[in-house]
Amino acid sequence: MASLEDRVKAAAQAILQQQHFVCAADIFSAIGWIHPTNVDAWRKGHLRYFFEVVSVRWGTVVQALEILLQWASDNGLRATEGRYVRTTYKGAEELKFTADGDPEFERMLRVHFVSPDLPTATVRKLEEKQKADPRPVVFEIIRDSKCSECGIEIDKGDLLWMEKDQALCLACAGWSDMEYLPSGDVALTRRATKYSTRSAVIVRFSRSRGRYERQGILVEPSAIERAERECTEDASERAKARAKGALTRKKDDARLIEQMTSRILDLFPSCPSKEAEAIAVHTAERGSGRVGRSAAGRSLDEDALILAVRASIRHRHTAYDSMLASGLEREDARAAVIATVDALAKEWQRK
Numbered sequence: 001m002a003s004l005e006d007r008v009k010a011a012a013q014a015i016l017q018q019q020h021f022v023c024a025a026d027i028f029s030a031i032g033w034i035h036p037t038n039v040d041a042w043r044k045g046h047l048r049y050f051f052e053v054v055s056v057r058w059g060t061v062v063q064a065l066e067i068l069l070q071w072a073s074d075n076g077l078r079a080t081e082g083r084y085v086r087t088t089y090k091g092a093e094e095l096k097f098t099a100d101g102d103p104e105f106e107r108m109l110r111v112h113f114v115s116p117d118l119p120t121a122t123v124r125k126l127e128e129k130q131k132a133d134p135r136p137v138v139f140e141i142i143r144d145s146k147c148s149e150c151g152i153e154i155d156k157g158d159l160l161w162m163e164k165d166q167a168l169c170l171a172c173a174g175w176s177d178m179e180y181l182p183s184g185d186v187a188l189t190r191r192a193t194k195y196s197t198r199s200a201v202i203v204r205f206s207r208s209r210g211r212y213e214r215q216g217i218l219v220e221p222s223a224i225e226r227a228e229r230e231c232t233e234d235a236s237e238r239a240k241a242r243a244k245g246a247l248t249r250k251k252d253d254a255r256l257i258e259q260m261t262s263r264i265l266d267l268f269p270s271c272p273s274k275e276a277e278a279i280a281v282h283t284a285e286r287g288s289g290r291v292g293r294s295a296a297g298r299s300l301d302e303d304a305l306i307l308a309v310r311a312s313i314r315h316r317h318t319a320y321d322s323m324l325a326s327g328l329e330r331e332d333a334r335a336a337v338i339a340t341v342d343a344l345a346k347e348w349q350r351k
Contacts, residue, residue: 014030024111034054035053038053044162050096050097051098080112080123082110084097114126136198136200138159138161138202139202139203150169152169179220180217188224192227196219253284268349269350270347278312279309282312292308306345313341313344318337323336
């Protein structure tokens with residue numbers, strides 16, 4: 001079994017690669033001391049303090065912190081103090097890590113270690129984001145509910161505020177004077193948010209996707225009026241900017257596809273050139289969420305491109321999709337075609 005030092009360092013390196021900063025809470029979750037569900041519960045205020053559900057001894061926690069501090073120092077990471085707060089209808093509430101809220105330990109646990117490779121402007125934005133209060137969230141409900149404070153019925157499709165496990169109508173939560181601005185117009189949303197002294201994100205749970213999806217925002221009516229006037233006044237300028245941006249993105253995408261095709265052929269010399277280009281076009285599609293659009297894919301990372309090629313083989317050269325369509329579980333379908341994928345990938349890698 002790996003030592004605590006090896007586990008902490010491995011987790012820290014993986015987290016740093018993924019999000020460009022490391023903090024103690026992420027480390028403890030990555031090495032299995034606290035389940036991500038409990039981290040989420042703590043952030044929502046369902047736990048009194050972070051270590052309420054962490055079963056390891058305090059001495060082990062301190063040892064892990066010392067390992068993290070030394071690793072961050074050895075790798076030249078920059079330390080910044082982050083904030084852990086949750087938004088309540090009464091305002092922002094600081095979250096606690098420890099039962100007694102010891103200032104020294106709380107400070108150590110809030111520190112974020114930032115990658116030294118990030119540009120100064122990016123680091124500044126990251127620090128501002130960490131220090132900012134979280135955006136309030138209001139839910140567009142998919143089933144009838146009731147306000148736990150005044151008892152009024154809240155119908156399906158209406159909005160409610162969640163305060164820990166209690167549902168509140170917007171009046172009891174202090175948001176009844178705000179106006180719902182649906183998603184769709186980015187400029188209007190951005191300006192309305194800027195001009196409103198308060199704002200909240202509206203989300204609704206999608207059963208088909210199994211996640212909450214943004215529907216719009218709650219802002220002050222006067223902010224919407226001001227934003228609409230400005231959007232009307234500079235509509236033509238923004239249309240020109242959008243057209244110019246679309247052209248730039250098209251050129252960038254073409255350049256990425258060309259570079260990606262060349263890199264795939266370096267890794268798989270026997271892959272047909274048209275097939276390599278088709279793989280690049282597919283995996284680099286903007287907004288697709290595929291590996292080619294990840295940071296690793298855009299930087300032509302070898303592992304990312306190998307994954308893209310193997311995925312293409314799986315879909316284009318095996319019965320994988322038909323297996324899924326017939327109801328076979330994804331893991332079982334992958335296991336059934338892995339020999340074919342391995343064989344063709346190996347053949348393409350031959351010079």
